[in-house]
Amino acid sequence: MLTKSDLSAIQKVVREEVGNEAKATKNELRSDILTTRIRIQSDIMELKDRIKNLEIGTTRMHQDLKEEIKMVVNFLDRENVKTTKRVRGIEDHLGLTTP
Numbered sequence: 001m002l003t004k005s006d007l008s009a010i011q012k013v014v015r016e017e018v019g020n021e022a023k024a025t026k027n028e029l030r031s032d033i034l035t036t037r038i039r040i041q042s043d044i045m046e047l048k049d050r051i052k053n054l055e056i057g058t059t060r061m062h063q064d065l066k067e068e069i070k071m072v073v074n075f076l077d078r079e080n081v082k083t084t085k086r087v088r089g090i091e092d093h094l095g096l097t098t099p
Contacts, residue, residue, distance in 0.1 A: 091097070
């Protein structure tokens with residue numbers, strides 16, 4: 001049969017072992033958390049770079065598109081002016097009046 005001092009000794013050993021296991025688990029979790037945090041921060045930085053590149057590309061495409069629209073509008077405007085002059089000339093030649 002175990003005495004009170006035997007039970008106290010066992011309790012002390014169990015507490016020490018549980019404490020040691022808790023510290024080891026705590027350190028392991030801390031290490032895992034730190035590693036995961038570093039990996040996540042790295043992923044976030046990579047995503048930031050990709051977003052920045054997309055923004056730059058989108059801005060360039062937007063500028064190019066604006067230039068193309070300007071060119072098309074200018075071309076169509078010149079063609080409209082030419083066509084209007086031709087129609088007026090034909091109307092004048094045929095003696096037609098415009099309302």
